[in-house]
Amino acid sequence: MILLWLTLFFIKELHGLRLLDLEVPSVVESGDPVWLNCSFDLEHDDLYSVKWYKNSVEFYRYLPKEEPRAHQYELPGVYIDLERSGENYVSLSQTDLDSEGTYRCEVSAEAPSFQTERAERELKTYELPKEDPVMEGIQDSYSPGDVVDVTCVAAPSKPAAVLKWFINDKETPKNYQKPLLPITKEKLFGSKLALTFVVKQTHQWNNPTHIRCTSVIVQEYSQSIEELFIRDIKSTELRAAKDGPQISGLKSNYELGDKVNANCSLPKVVSPPILRWYVNKEEVMPDQLDQYQTIECKDGYKTALLGLHFTITEKHFRNGEMRLNCTATFSKVIDRRDVDAVIGTNQQSSGLQLSEKKTKGTNGSVVLYKLPWRFLSHIFIISLILQ
């Protein structure tokens, strides 16, 4: 909180017009409507314009002194609801996979200052698979020496599902599994993963073998903040969101030979993101980073922290400017499904028989599907050798 307050204090010191917050959802399901909200404080200035860009291409502008005040420009994936959009908001009535991108809000004050403030945020769109994963190639029964050769097939999604095989609840080592070429369908990707093993010893057949394929879809997204120093003067060019990473410890100007000592922090997160520092768009190497433990608060939230230290040399002020950027990358599980099969005893024949096959699906849930307790006793009696 103090960090945030300090950052806002700095901007207030330097500027009249202040961009307070840019709210763009980080991850949305394709089809969902979206609000893009940009709030600012004009202080004593008059508003000249609010402009919105996606990947640096303008799609909406609002000029309060013109008639009509609002203009929109056609852009793939940007479906503006003009009625519900205005000075502080743009409403997108729907989204699709083309809606993904970096959204920027740019606010300019009237003459004489013509001061401009901007902020940007990344929006990712995902599409869930239409069907549950399936196991292909499983037979009704197996005899000793038979090869079990099954493939787990996930229906197309974006991003692609990550598949894993488990035998009696233990993840099978990578060499038992073979990834097959994914199916691509328009902008969607279907994953396939094969599992192959030989049914070995007869006397161990009495125990059912449980095989499971899990399909997990993880959406990554980032938030970042960048501080720009031009000819030794700090000039914050792009504001991050209020709930994005914050930089602290920076001085307002630097000269050659000065030491930069800064922290990037992201308070109040449930699962901490990966933090990275970039100097002039180049990722900073570990010897210039200070890794700190994640701080846990009483309310269950955590704070991620990453320090940066280096001494400014000529190369840091290339073209008279230095950019310090901290990026936080989050991973969000958006879909998790299992498909199970139990190869068990067959009373009538001497082979192994498929005794159960079922599919479980959960959306966006972090809870793993748990095996019924009765199967757990069979964990150590795998009757297989692996190729």
Ligand SMILES: *[C@@H]1O[C@H](CO)[C@@H](O)[C@H](O)[C@H]1NC(C)=O
């Ligand atoms: C954005 O503004 C709209 C309109 O006022 C509001 O309904 C919506 O909740 C706001 N979104 C966020 C994330 O604050």
Ligand SMILES: *[C@@H]1O[C@H](CO)[C@@H](O)[C@H](O)[C@H]1NC(C)=O
């Ligand atoms: C920070 O750097 C990353 C990686 O180069 C870039 O993707 C991101 O847009 C930068 N953030 C800002 C606010 O410029």
Ligand SMILES: *[C@@H]1O[C@H](CO)[C@@H](O)[C@H](O)[C@H]1NC(C)=O
């Ligand atoms: C960064 O955070 C650590 C841990 O809280 C603190 O010891 C250090 O002084 C901070 N550095 C700066 C430059 O603020």
Ligand SMILES: *[C@@H]1O[C@H](CO)[C@@H](O)[C@H](O)[C@H]1NC(C)=O
């Ligand atoms: C999964 O999502 C679908 C559609 O989004 C919904 O109808 C269904 O109830 C959800 N299932 C669970 C287990 O949340």
